[in-house]
Amino acid sequence: MSSQWTTEQVLALAPDAASAKNGRGLATRRKWVSLGSQGTVLWGECQGSGKDPYRTQIDLSEPAFRCSCPSRKFPCKHGLGLFLLLAEQPGEIGAAEPPDWVADWLASRSQRAEKQAEKQVEKQTKLQEQATDPIAQAKRGAERQRKVSGGMQELRLWLDDRVRQGLATLPQEPYQFWDTIAARMVDAQAPGLARHLRDLAGTVHSGPGWIDRVLEQFGQLYLLIEGFERLETLPAAVQADLRTQIGWSLNQDEVLTGAGQADLWLVVGQRTEAEDRLKVRRTWLHGLASATSALLLDFAHGNQPFEQSLLPGTCLEAEVVFYPSAYPQRALIKTRQEAALLSKPPLGAESIGAAIGTYSQALASCPWIERFPLLLQAVIPRKEEAGWLLQDHQGATLPFSPRLDSTQGWQLCALSGGHPLAVFGEWDGTSLFPLSVWVEDSFYGFG
Amino acid sequence: MALVDSPWRAIVSTALVGTEQQVFQLPIAPGNLGHLLAQLNDKPTGTALLSAAATVALHQRVGWLPEVRSVPTSEPCPSSDLPRCSPHAARYLQQTLQDQYPEVLPEWLALAANAGQRVPEMHLPALLDKGRQQRELRAAILPVLGQRGQWLAAQNPDWSYAVAFTTAADWETGTSAARLLYLQDLRSHAPDRARDLLQTTWKQESAPDRAKFLASFRTGLTMADELFLEQVLDDRSKEVRRIAANLLARLIDSRLCQRMLHRIASYITFKKAAGRLCAFEVALPETCDAEMQRDGIDPQPRTGLGERSWWLQQIVSATPLAFWEQPDLIGIADLVRTAELSEWNGIFLDGWLVATGRQRHPQWAQALSGHTSNSASDEMQGLLQVLLPEHREACVLRLIQTQKDMNEFFFWNVLLAFAQDRSPWSDELTEIFLSGVSQYLSASQVPRYWEFNRIFHDIFLCIPPRFLPELLTLHSAANSSPFEELLHQSLPLLQFRQDMMQAFARGEGT
Numbered sequence: 001m002s003s004q005w006t007t008e009q010v011l012a013l014a015p016d017a018a019s020a021k022n023g024r025g026l027a028t029r030r031k032w033v034s035l036g037s038q039g040t041v042l043w044g045e046c047q048g049s050g051k052d053p054y055r056t057q058i059d060l061s062e063p064a065f066r067c068s069c070p071s072r073k074f075p076c077k078h079g080l081g082l083f084l085l086l087a088e089q090p091g092e093i094g095a096a097e098p099p100d101w102v103a104d105w106l107a108s109r110s111q112r113a114e115k116q117a118e119k120q121v122e123k124q125t126k127l128q129e130q131a132t133d134p135i136a137q138a139k140r141g142a143e144r145q146r147k148v149s150g151g152m153q154e155l156r157l158w159l160d161d162r163v164r165q166g167l168a169t170l171p172q173e174p175y176q177f178w179d180t181i182a183a184r185m186v187d188a189q190a191p192g193l194a195r196h197l198r199d200l201a202g203t204v205h206s207g208p209g210w211i212d213r214v215l216e217q218f219g220q221l222y223l224l225i226e227g228f229e230r231l232e233t234l235p236a237a238v239q240a241d242l243r244t245q246i247g248w249s250l251n252q253d254e255v256l257t258g259a260g261q262a263d264l265w266l267v268v269g270q271r272t273e274a275e276d277r278l279k280v281r282r283t284w285l286h287g288l289a290s291a292t293s294a295l296l297l298d299f300a301h302g303n304q305p306f307e308q309s310l311l312p313g314t315c316l317e318a319e320v321v322f323y324p325s326a327y328p329q330r331a332l333i334k335t336r337q338e339a340a341l342l343s344k345p346p347l348g349a350e351s352i353g354a355a356i357g358t359y360s361q362a363l364a365s366c367p368w369i370e371r372f373p374l375l376l377q378a379v380i381p382r383k384e385e386a387g388w389l390l391q392d393h394q395g396a397t398l399p400f401s402p403r404l405d406s407t408q409g410w411q412l413c414a415l416s417g418g419h420p421l422a423v424f425g426e427w428d429g430t431s432l433f434p435l436s437v438w439v440e441d442s443f444y445g446f447g
Numbered sequence: 448m449a450l451v452d453s454p455w456r457a458i459v460s461t462a463l464v465g466t467e468q469q470v471f472q473l474p475i476a477p478g479n480l481g482h483l484l485a486q487l488n489d490k491p492t493g494t495a496l497l498s499a500a501a502t503v504a505l506h507q508r509v510g511w512l513p514e515v516r517s518v519p520t521s522e523p524c525p526s527s528d529l530p531r532c533s534p535h536a537a538r539y540l541q542q543t544l545q546d547q548y549p550e551v552l553p554e555w556l557a558l559a560a561n562a563g564q565r566v567p568e569m570h571l572p573a574l575l576d577k578g579r580q581q582r583e584l585r586a587a588i589l590p591v592l593g594q595r596g597q598w599l600a601a602q603n604p605d606w607s608y609a610v611a612f613t614t615a616a617d618w619e620t621g622t623s624a625a626r627l628l629y630l631q632d633l634r635s636h637a638p639d640r641a642r643d644l645l646q647t648t649w650k651q652e653s654a655p656d657r658a659k660f661l662a663s664f665r666t667g668l669t670m671a672d673e674l675f676l677e678q679v680l681d682d683r684s685k686e687v688r689r690i691a692a693n694l695l696a697r698l699i700d701s702r703l704c705q706r707m708l709h710r711i712a713s714y715i716t717f718k719k720a721a722g723r724l725c726a727f728e729v730a731l732p733e734t735c736d737a738e739m740q741r742d743g744i745d746p747q748p749r750t751g752l753g754e755r756s757w758w759l760q761q762i763v764s765a766t767p768l769a770f771w772e773q774p775d776l777i778g779i780a781d782l783v784r785t786a787e788l789s790e791w792n793g794i795f796l797d798g799w800l801v802a803t804g805r806q807r808h809p810q811w812a813q814a815l816s817g818h819t820s821n822s823a824s825d826e827m828q829g830l831l832q833v834l835l836p837e838h839r840e841a842c843v844l845r846l847i848q849t850q851k852d853m854n855e856f857f858f859w860n861v862l863l864a865f866a867q868d869r870s871p872w873s874d875e876l877t878e879i880f881l882s883g884v885s886q887y888l889s890a891s892q893v894p895r896y897w898e899f900n901r902i903f904h905d906i907f908l909c910i911p912p913r914f915l916p917e918l919l920t921l922h923s924a925a926n927s928s929p930f931e932e933l934l935h936q937s938l939p940l941l942q943f944r945q946d947m948m949q950a951f952a953r954g955e956g957t
Contacts, residue, residue, distance in 0.1 A: 007534050008569075024542060028946050088535035089953075160493035166465025212455075215462050219501030226498065352513045360509045367505050382518045383602065389518070396513040410572035414599045417568075418523030429508055444569065 005087040005341065009311050012270075012445055013063075014080055015073045015303060026081025029092050035085075036096030040338065042086060043102045044093075046078045055101050056082050059109065061338040063309055066105055074305035123253050144189050148228070148246060151188025155181070156225050159218055167211055171204045192247030196221060223367065238366075240324040245368050250323060252332060260319030260334040263287035265294065266346050268375065268424045269435030270312045271447040277302050283310045284373050284424070284435070285320065285331070286346050293373040294320050294331035308333070312436055313443035315342040327366035329373075345422035345438030348375030352396040359427060371426040374398075378420035381412040388412070390423065390432065401433040408434075408446055415439050454484070455503050458496060466492045473499060480506050524598035530956025531593075532564040539947040540566065544573045548943050550908060552577070553869060555947060556587040564956040565593030575599070575606040585609070585628075618644055623656055631663045638667030642675060654684035661690045668694060673701045680741050692743020692765075697805045699767035703742050707766045710739070714759055717773065724777055729791045731755035732762070756794055763798025768808055771799075779814040809838060813845070831864055839868060840876060847879060858883060859902055866905035877910045881917055884934075888925050903937040912945035 014020035026046060029035075033045040033053045040060040045053035054069040056078040065079035075083070086093055098106065158181050162170075178201035185194040196217065203213050227234065227242045234242070244250075265285040272281040283296040298306045310316075318336040322328035349355035355374045363369055379390040379398075388400040388409040400409065415421060415437055425434040437444045454474035461471045471492050473484050483502055487495045532540075536559070543552040559566065566574055575596070578588045585608055592600065592609060600609035610625050618626060633641035645660055652660065661679065664672055672694070679691035680703075695703035716728035732739075735746040735758050743765065748757035771782055786795035796815070803811040812831075831839050843865045847858065862880060872880075918938060925931040 007538055021545070021547065024538065024547075027538070028942075030942065030946075084538075088538065088950075159497055160491075163462055163493050163496050164466050166463055166468060168463050168465075211459060211463060215459055215500050216504040219497055219499075219504050222494075222497035223501040223505075356511070356513050360511070363505070363509050380520075382520060384518060391518055395515045395517060397516060397518065398513055407572050407576075410599070410603065411569050413602060414568040414571045414595060417526075417595050417598060418521065419526075429511070439568075 005083070006313075006443070007084060007087050008445055009313055009443075010080065010083045010087050012312065012447075013075055013083070013309065015075070015305060019073050019075075019077050019080060022077035023080025023084060026077055027084035027088060029085070029089065031081065032085070035082075035093045036098070036102075037093045038095060038098050041098065041102065041106065042082065042093055043098065044078075044082050044085075046081065048078075054078050057102055057105055058083055058086075059106070063311070063339070064109070073303065120256075124257065144248075147187075147189045151185050151190045151193070152225050152228055154184060154188070155193060155221065159222055159225075162218065167214060170214065171210070173204075175201050177201075190246045192245050193221065193224070194247070220367070235326070237324055237326040241326055241366050241368055244323070244325070255321055255323055255332055256334055258321045258324075260321050261287070261290065261292075262317075262319045263289050263292075264315055265318050265320065266315045266342055267310050267312050268293075268346065269373070269426070269447060270310065270445065271426070271433070271435055279304075279306070281306055282371075282426075283312075284426075286373075286375065286424075288315070288346060291347070293329065293375075294322065295329045295373070296331060296333065311339065312445040312447065313341065314339045316340070325366060327362045327369065329369070344441050345377070345443075346375065348377035348422055348424070350377055351394055352376065352379065352390065352392045352398050353394065355427075356398075359429075363429075371428055374423075374425055374427045374432060376423045376425075379423055380418065380420050381409070381416050381423075383409065383413065393420070398427075399431045401428075401431040403433060411444075412437065412446075415444060454480070454499075455507060458500050458503060462496060462500070466496065471496050474503070476503075521602065525594050528594040529563060529565040531567045532559050532562065532956055533950065533953075534567075535953070536564075536947070536950040537567050537570060539943075539950060540570055540574070544570065544577060548940060551940075551944060551947065553584065553587050554908075554944065556584070556591055558948065558951045560587070560590040562951055562956065564591070566591050566596060568595060571596050571599050575603070575609060578609060579605055619648060623659070626656075627659050627663065630660055631666065634663050634666040636667075638664075638669065639671055641667070642672055646675065654687060657682070657684060658686045658690055661687060661694070664694050665697075668697055670698055670700055673698055677702055680743075688741075689743055689745075693805075696743065696765040696802075699769065699806060704765065704767050706738075706742060707762055708770055711762050711766045711770060714762070724781070724785055726785065727789050727791070727795070729759070729789070729794070732758045752793075756791070759791075760794045760798045763794060764801035764805070766798075766802065768799070768802055768806055768811055779810055783814050809842070813842060831868070836868065836870065839865060840870075840873060844876060844879075859899075862906060863902045866902075866909050869908060871911065872906075872909045874911070877914055880906060880910065881914065881921065884921055884930065885924070888921065888928055888930050899933055900936065903933050904940065907937045907940045908944075910941070912941050912948060915941055915945055 011020050011023075014023060025031075031046055033047055035044040036042065041057065042060070043055070043057040045055055047053045048069065054067055056065075056067040056069075056076075058065055058079060063083070065075040067076045067078045069076055069078055071077070178197055182194040182197040185191070185197060200214060200217055203217060204210055206213060224242060224245055227238070228246065231239055231242065265287055267283060268286045269284040270281065272279055274280075279300045279302075281298040281300070283298065285294040285296065286292075287294070296310065298308065300306045316336050316339045319334040320331040321334050323330045323332075349358065355376055359369075359372045359374070362372060376390065376392070376398075379392050381400075382389055382391055386399075387402060388404060390398045390400065412423075412434065416439070422438040423434050424436040425432040435445070435447045437446065454476045457472070457474040461469050473487055473495060475481060476484055480502070484499055487498050490498065531537075536555075539551075540555050540559075543549050543555055571592070574588060575592075578585045589609060597609060600606035607625050608628060610621075618629065621629065630641055630645065633644065641663070649657070664676070676691045676695050680688055680695075682688050682691065692703065695701040696707075698704065710732075714730050714732060716730075717724055718726040718728050732755055735744055735754075739758070739762075740746060744758055744761045746754070746758070748754040752760070772779065777785075783796070783799075786792055786799075789795060799811065800815060802808075803815060831842065843861055846861055862883070865876075915938075918934065918941065922931065922934040922938065925934055
């Protein structure tokens with residue numbers, strides 16, 4: 001079997017460091033009693049401590065994993081070991097007729113896919129039915145609207161108080177101070193505002209320049225209040241942005257009824273962050289034909305795996321639907337075909353100035369953008385006393401995020417060798433966090 | 448946002464103290480921003496301030512331009528380079544760097560160097576950091592860095608040890624670590640040039656640097672260095688003087704060694720009976736005078752020794768061994784036996800051990816190793832260090848084969864001592880080890896289990912992994928004996944090494 005998967009890509013799938021380590025230990029021919037593959041499916045039997053070997057199988061088209069071991073991690077170490085073996089010693093996995101246990105799984109998978117398609121149709125019918133009960137829906141909507149309006153009035157008074165009394169003493173306020181008003185916003189069914197207010201409790205302690213950042217945030221909150229008051233007069237897309245910021249969440253099924261955009265989507269970057277027990281994964285897609293970006297958000301609790309696997313550096317033929325916005329970014333996958341590898345970088349901005357120009361335009365249409373995808377075609381990572389930065393051929397610079405650790409900075413420097421490379425990263429208006437790098441048609445993930 | 452008179456600063460300064468304290472004046476701005484702000488004139492103060500803040504902040508954010516400036520840079524790395532090792536081989540590097548079998552890292556580095564391959568870029572920072580912490584790895588790291596690794600090391604002062612020196616022209620400007628590396632390298636093939644180079648700057652060097660540089664003279668040491676070293680015995684720094692005296696004690700024709708010969712003759716008398724040596728007569732030195740101290744005799748005794756014995760032992764350590772081999776006397780082995788019987792045996796045996804190490808005398812090493820048949824393995828290791836690396840295995844084989852009724856303790860200690868070299872074992876020695884294992888398989892219990900654990904671990908780092916099948920057979924034969932558990936714990940290490948070697952054997956560099 002041939003393979004273009006890289007060790008890094010496979011290890012990126014590991015749910016934690018221990019799984020990665022154990023998976024590596026199993027990525028050797030000796031650990032496997034049998035190995036085989038057919039098309040995009042590969043399987044193997046791994047001798048564990050028990051009597052019977054574990055049966056491990058991978059469908060590369062997603063990729064999807066299954067293993068008979070009792071581990072609750074996903075993918076388990078056997079799945080990772082088998083995948084690593086494919087990446088590193090593809091010659092060891094020969095073509096074969098799938099044994100029954102593999103064939104069964106394949107059959108159940110295609111059955112499940114059919115069932116899901118059926119479910120989808122069912123859901124849509126249900127949605128339509130709901131829509132046919134407009135009275136109940138309108139009643140619920142009006143009730144929330146009323147609650148949010150009340151919260152907004154309160155927040156306006158609270159903000160007025162802040163500027164009347166002055167911001168200088170804010171760092172002396174206890175956390176309670178912020179939490180009280182945030183809790184009020186939760187009661188008013190405006191969780192988006194609550195999140196902004198809780199973040200502010202940290203911003204007041206963020207060092208020099210905190211006052212500018214706090215005042216800018218207050219201004220943004222005020223803009224939301226003002227916008228909400230004249231919501232009906234605004235274009236539909238701007239209304240959608242305001243509602244998202246305040247905390248209205250759109251039903252995914254409802255979003256999926258929108259028109260899809262078909263393209264060859266390259267997974268250009270991925271980053272997973274943990275908020276308490278919740279893992280949030282941001283996956284950035286780049287449409288090769290349309291040159292547009294799409295952001296997929298996935299959530300998982302604790303050690304649970306994410307529902308869909310999306311490997312950075314792979315390409316999927318898919319139809320995505322964007323959430324309504326004046327500058328659509330967040331999206332959902334409506335339908336997807338097989339994943340394929342593509343190690344060539346997509347065409348990015350030729351200069352840092354051009355990339356920032358795109359950001360400015362996006363911000364002008366939607367002022368709430370927190371992270372913006374930047375794809376830079378030829379930049380050189382450099383180190384200064386103050387930290388790492390990127391520089392283009394015109395001398396323009398872009399600082400790296402302080403969250404980039406020193407080893408990652410040096411890895412970027414090593415990959416570049418002082419020569420330009422293609423970088424994809426998230427720009428927050430102040431600094432860039434690099435997620436991917438392409439050098440000589442090889443892909444490296446940093447998320 | 449830096450301009451003091453900018454609209455933003457005006458808004459911030461009022462917001463800071465509050466509109467109760469300071470009347471808010473809408474800032475004046477040109478163009479569309481000004482028009483927009485002017486519309487806020489008739490709004491209540493709070494609304495006006497917060498709306499102005501939102502407007503101006505957004506205006507600034509949208510209009511932000513990246514800074515164009517020059518950043519100090521170095522030349523880019525040349526593009527021609529060694530091939531990278533295969534991703535499969537790189538994974539074993541990654542594992543050792545992440546502390547899974549870290550003790551195998553030197554072997555990985557040697558395999559990569561033999562294959563003429565370099566470390567892939569992503570692993571360079573971790574490897575260079577490792578070399579910074581573990582000095583002994585540096586020599587093995589340098590050949591696998593490639594152009595890219597050396598270029599990278601030059602960008603980070605922490606990694607200066609890996610920066611290649613090309614000419615002696617850099618001698619005066621390089622960092623201390625890089626200069627030391629250059630000097631060490633030069634000593635290995637042109638020791639006289641290295642000495643001349645060091646002498647040009649000797650007077651300007653700091654005391655710690657003088658000590659480090661001088662220590663590199665252990666490589667390529669000859670009588671040509673004697674004149675310089677003799678002068679250094681008068682150096683201002685005690686540490687530098689000590690190093691010079693140690694080096695001179697390795698040169699049996701040096702003036703220092705001649706002075707020692709002169710000294711020892713007044714403290715030692717050979718007592719003979721029937722023309723054969725039967726004992727040593729010992730007179731201890733009365734003082735440790737300035738001349739003795741200049742020759743590196745430390746007046747402060749180590750614990751457990753009287754100061755006068757300590758002085759004599761140091762003289763013995765620095766005396767050419769030929770002194771003891773007088774023509775009408777017996778062989779070295781008998782000398783050792785006679786010394787053992789002496790009440791001053793510590794002075795002789797410990798002193799000779801040091802002298803044997805300094806003078807690299809294989810016959811003495813063998814005679815003393817025979818004497819230490821019950822000694823602990825770290826002493827054995829000290830003896831093996833005396834021999835040239837290429838002679839060590841032969842000595843181990845001879846020791847094991849000539850000791851007729853060798854006990855188990857000695858057998859394992861010799862093997863353990865030799866395993867500390869981490870050099871690959873021959874098939875012959877490996878087979879001796881295997882037969883040792885099968886001999887003890889029948890043992891109902893393993894004494895000193897922890898020690899055996901260490902013995903197996905260290906030996907498994909040295910034996911060729913192609914013996915894995917034999918060991919697996921032994922393992923299955925070791926059914927429920929204590930050795931089964933020992934083998935079970937150590938076999939994965941050998942398997943890891945075998946997999947790693949195969950990765951190099953198969954993987955083409957890229």
